[in-house]
Amino acid sequence: MKRTACRLLAISSAALWLVPAAPARTRPRYGDTVRADTQIVVMSGDTTPDALVGTVFETLVTVDDSGNLQPSLATTWISSNNATRWEFTLRSGVTFHDSTPFNPAAVVRCLSKPSNSGWRVRAGNDSVIFEFDNPQPNLSTLLSLPQYAITSLTADGNRVGTGPFELDHRNGPQFVLKAFDNYWAGRPFLDSVELLTSRSAHDQTSDFSLDRADAVEVAPDQLRRSQQDHLRLAISRPSETLFLIADPAKAGLQDPKLRQAIALAIDRAALHNVIFQHQGDIAAGVLPNWLDGYEFLFNSAPDLARARQLRMEVGQVTTLTIGYDPHDPAGRLIAERIALNARDIGLTLQAVPASGDLRLRYLDLPSLDPTAALYKLLDQVDIASPMNAASTYPVERDALATYLAIPLVHLPRAVALKDRVRNWTSSPGGDWHFDNLWLAPRPHPEVRP
Amino acid sequence: MKRSHYNSLFRMIGLTAEFSPQRKPWVKANDRLSESRSGRDTIPLVAFILISLLLCLAPSAFAANWTPPATELARAIAGAAGPGTVVVTIANSSSLTKKETADILNLLYSQLRSSGIRLVSENANTDVDVTLSENLQGYLWVAKITQGNQTQVEMVSVPRTEAPAAPHSGPSMTIRKNLLWSQPIQILDAYVDNNRMVLLEANAVSTFSLNNGKWQRDQSLAITRSHNFPRDLRGLLVPAKDHIADAYLPGTVCNASVSGGIGVSCRDGDDPWPLGPRTALFNSGRNYFSGVLFPAVNKPSGPFYSLVSLPRQNYNLLLLTGVDGRVHLNDGANERILATSSTSDWGSDAAAIKSNCGNGTQILVTNAGDETATDSLRAYEIPDRDPVQVSAPIDFPGPVTALWTHGDSITAVAHNLRTGSYEAYSVSITCNQ
Numbered sequence: 099m100k101r102t103a104c105r106l107l108a109i110s111s112a113a114l115w116l117v118p119a120a121p122a123r124t125r126p127r128y129g130d131t132v133r134a135d136t137q138i139v140v141m142s143g144d145t146t147p148d149a150l151v152g153t154v155f156e157t158l159v160t161v162d163d164s165g166n167l168q169p170s171l172a173t174t175w176i177s178s179n180n181a182t183r184w185e186f187t188l189r190s191g192v193t194f195h196d197s198t199p200f201n202p203a204a205v206v207r208c209l210s211k212p213s214n215s216g217w218r219v220r221a222g223n224d225s226v227i228f229e230f231d232n233p234q235p236n237l238s239t240l241l242s243l244p245q246y247a248i249t250s251l252t253a254d255g256n257r258v259g260t261g262p263f264e265l266d267h268r269n270g271p272q273f274v275l276k277a278f279d280n281y282w283a284g285r286p287f288l289d290s291v292e293l294l295t296s297r298s299a300h301d302q303t304s305d306f307s308l309d310r311a312d313a314v315e316v317a318p319d320q321l322r323r324s325q326q327d328h329l330r331l332a333i334s335r336p337s338e339t340l341f342l343i344a345d346p347a348k349a350g351l352q353d354p355k356l357r358q359a360i361a362l363a364i365d366r367a368a369l370h371n372v373i374f375q376h377q378g379d380i381a382a383g384v385l386p387n388w389l390d391g392y393e394f395l396f397n398s399a400p401d402l403a404r405a406r407q408l409r410m411e412v413g414q415v416t417t418l419t420i421g422y423d424p425h426d427p428a429g430r431l432i433a434e435r436i437a438l439n440a441r442d443i444g445l446t447l448q449a450v451p452a453s454g455d456l457r458l459r460y461l462d463l464p465s466l467d468p469t470a471a472l473y474k475l476l477d478q479v480d481i482a483s484p485m486n487a488a489s490t491y492p493v494e495r496d497a498l499a500t501y502l503a504i505p506l507v508h509l510p511r512a513v514a515l516k517d518r519v520r521n522w523t524s525s526p527g528g529d530w531h532f533d534n535l536w537l538a539p540r541p542h543p544e545v546r547p
Numbered sequence: 548m549k550r551s552h553y554n555s556l557f558r559m560i561g562l563t564a565e566f567s568p569q570r571k572p573w574v575k576a577n578d579r580l581s582e583s584r585s586g587r588d589t590i591p592l593v594a595f596i597l598i599s600l601l602l603c604l605a606p607s608a609f610a611a612n613w614t615p616p617a618t619e620l621a622r623a624i625a626g627a628a629g630p631g632t633v634v635v636t637i638a639n640s641s642s643l644t645k646k647e648t649a650d651i652l653n654l655l656y657s658q659l660r661s662s663g664i665r666l667v668s669e670n671a672n673t674d675v676d677v678t679l680s681e682n683l684q685g686y687l688w689v690a691k692i693t694q695g696n697q698t699q700v701e702m703v704s705v706p707r708t709e710a711p712a713a714p715h716s717g718p719s720m721t722i723r724k725n726l727l728w729s730q731p732i733q734i735l736d737a738y739v740d741n742n743r744m745v746l747l748e749a750n751a752v753s754t755f756s757l758n759n760g761k762w763q764r765d766q767s768l769a770i771t772r773s774h775n776f777p778r779d780l781r782g783l784l785v786p787a788k789d790h791i792a793d794a795y796l797p798g799t800v801c802n803a804s805v806s807g808g809i810g811v812s813c814r815d816g817d818d819p820w821p822l823g824p825r826t827a828l829f830n831s832g833r834n835y836f837s838g839v840l841f842p843a844v845n846k847p848s849g850p851f852y853s854l855v856s857l858p859r860q861n862y863n864l865l866l867l868t869g870v871d872g873r874v875h876l877n878d879g880a881n882e883r884i885l886a887t888s889s890t891s892d893w894g895s896d897a898a899a900i901k902s903n904c905g906n907g908t909q910i911l912v913t914n915a916g917d918e919t920a921t922d923s924l925r926a927y928e929i930p931d932r933d934p935v936q937v938s939a940p941i942d943f944p945g946p947v948t949a950l951w952t953h954g955d956s957i958t959a960v961a962h963n964l965r966t967g968s969y970e971a972y973s974v975s976i977t978c979n980q
Contacts, residue, residue, distance in 0.1 A: 124894035124895045124896065124913050124914070124915065124916055124917065124918075124922065124946055124947070125779065125834060125835070125852045125894070125895030125896065126778070126779045126834060126917075126918070127870065127872075128833050128834070128835075164683060164684060164967075165682070165683035165684040166684060191775065279832075280775065281775070282775055283775075283778070284775060284776055284777045284778030284779075284780065285775075285777055285778060285832065286778060287778060287779070387680070387682070388681075388682060388683060389682055389683050390682055390687075391680040391681055391682030391686075391687030391689070391702075392680060392682075392687060392689050392700075392702065394640060394678065394680065394689075395689065395691065395700060466683055468682070489702075491700060491702065520917040520918075521917045521918050521919060522919070523918070523919060526683065533778075534778070534918065536917075538872070539871060539872045
């Protein structure tokens with residue numbers, strides 16, 4: 099996620115001229131269009147972006163805000179033969195946005211992609227059946243991940259889904275979604291959603307100030323200021339993790355001892371306290387403690403003595419670079435602080451506004467299920483993990499022991515909202531849900547008979 | 548919770564507590580500390596034995612809840628530690644209360660002893676750090692078992708328990724609520740008729756009977772339909788003389804019957820819903836009434852969420868909470884809109900309730916907010932032009948999703964934000980002296 103330092107000033111000024119409160123009602127109101135900005139980048143060729151899963155595209159199962167699996171396009175599921183066979187019964191009365199029926203054949207077509215070669219999938223009467231050579235106890239959980247969203251290919255080559263909104267059109271980074279009247283769980287309250295992606299923090303500020311957006315993102319380092327300015331905010335639990343990623347192909351970083359030495363030299367508390375102004379939590383694990391409950395078992399405190407010892411064991415190391423996103427004003431500060439920590443153990447790191455030997459990377463929590471979240475996060479940082487692990491703890495412990503991805507801080511995700519926006523129910527992980535969202539009517543002039 | 552409160556409690560039970568800015572208090576079981584927690588306060592094992600004895604004597608409402616996981620964790624620790632002496636350190640980093648923590652502590656020690664563990668205060672073969680942790684799905688009790696350079700971790704997941712919500716009452720005319728039924732599936736309406744309760748869900752009509760003072764579900768009769776219901780689904784039960792009830796749902800009307808076999812027969816239809824002395828057409832694709840009333844009024848008020856009939860000397864005054872966000876008063880011939888200033892904190896739902904107080908009929912109104920906020924009901928009367936609040940609010944643990952008049956009482960359904968359950972309440976008004 100990119101950061102901007104001055105955006106809050108403009109957002110704050112926008113709050114001063116917000117329109118008077120709309121008439122208050124509890125019952126959701128149908129109609130209207132919500133406009134939301136995000137910095138998420140969606141590639142032009144990406145026809146099923148993760149950002150639209152849950153809104154346009156749906157998975158067979160989903161994870162609720164308590165981290166429990168819930169039916170979605172599948173109503174029930176059962177495993178047998180020591181979890182080498184799974185059967186998912188599909189929901190009836192569901193159609194894709196182009197009116198083609200949602201049925202076992204459609205699911206099989208979608209999930210038989212070459213990238214899903216780990217399973218054999220076939221259609222049953224009203225179900226789909228997955229078969230494996232080895233037990234896969236986590237299949238139902240993993241199928242909640244966005245990469246397993248069920249889509250259908252139209253005659254003109256577009257991907258359509260089954261979600262509460264259908265894609266009306268895409269104009270570069272702008273996605274215009276319209277309510278799907280035949281949605282199986284009921285038509286959403288909004289008529290449409292205008293989602294502007296790849297929107298810089300500065301542009302989001304402008305959009306919010308000029309009433310061109312109803313919801314914009316607020317960077318963690320700007321959260322305290324936003325709270326002081328009494329902006330209406332929706333703040334998630336610390337669900338975005340800043341990692342320091344090491345490229346093992348780079349000279350010097352091939353040695354895990356050097357990566358461990360860097361990890362032990364980093365003063366995460368300073369990053370958390372100074373740069374992020376105590377927002378979120380210091381990270382010791384890939385998953386935050388509120389999600390897995392055992393992050394405290396991992397160590398995040400610096401250990402300079404051990405770090406120096408490891409550094410000496412490695413021997414001669416050339417200067418390494420630490421890359422940060424040039425659009426992220428906090429990035430340079432973080433990189434320079436880490437370079438300072440590395441200097442304490444006799445290692446020279448140079449902060450560069452580009453890809454480096456080490457690089458800073460923010461990753462959103464991809465699921466509220468620890469198993470699915472860990473699997474996806476490790477995949478994103480190129481650490482292989484087994485799909486069928488019985489417990490996440492040893493997988494995470496082993497992944498951390500590679501020191502290829504060093505977690506630094508867990509940060510909350512925040513959204514500034516206009517007063518009209520109701521039922522903004524971002525999940526504890528910060529995901530946006532548009533299906534239950536509604537907008538209050540604009541205020542009426544007082545009428546007296 | 549302030550630090551001094553924790554300290555006094557733990558002193559009371561003979562424990563010491565520590566506080567750090569980022570962690571919740573740690574409760575120590577003995578004077579042996581793990582390396583990572585060195586320097587913290589400790590207590591001797593003798594004190595702990597005394598504490599355990601004291602706790603054993605005290606009745607514990609929660610002990611039964613924690614016994615299975617405590618047993619499981621104790622067995623896991625015993626399995627990993629093997630024979631020999633063990634030093635156990637316990638910490639609480641979860642939202643468990645002090646009382647619950649003490650109960651668990653007691654149980655765990657008891658179970659460890661039962662598992663053959665010999666607890667000592669120092670110089671043991673095995674060190675065990677137990678942390679009562681928590682994650683999104685519930686509690687997680689973690690035991691870190693260290694023998695020399697070997698460390699093993701055992702975990703037990705424990706479902707979270709829910710505490711009942713505290714009732715609230717007002718100072719003058721008092722609204723009272725009585726919980727009828729709670730369930731995870733959305734309740735659209737419910738009413739009690741003698742010793743039978745009828746409850747409406749999206750897919751079923753259920754009947755209940757009283758058994759030892761508790762409602763027990765007798766029948767659940769499936770509703771069949773040919774179309775998807777709209778979001779923010781609403782439904783209304785109307786008691787019938789010759790069968791159980793009629794159920795009105797968007798675009799669907801059902802008839803629940805016991806004659807000729809218990810069942811529900813449904814048909815597609817936009818029959819007007821009975822709302823007191825009038826009936827109103829419901830928009831089958833939305834969550835509001837279209838505005839068409841029977842008998843018709845001279846000046847329709849447009850689409851609305853709720854309609855309340857207030858008896859006047861020669862007519863019924865209609866109060867409608869409009870989709871336009873305003874509250875309309877309609878006497879059948881003329882319409883006026885209540886000042887926004889007096890209704891700005893009203894919710895969308897309102898219902899009439901008869902009482903022996905005031906002018907005999909009050910309007911119960913939900914509070915402004917959305918589905919993410921708790922809700923309340925307040926009683927109003929309209930003696931002249933503007934509404935006058937005649938009761939203190941009564942709180943609900945989540946948004947009120949349905950509010951219907953049934954005879955002399957009102958049924959309110961709240962979506963409990965903490966438990967996620969839907970709770971049907973019978974609401975009445977009593978007069979304070």
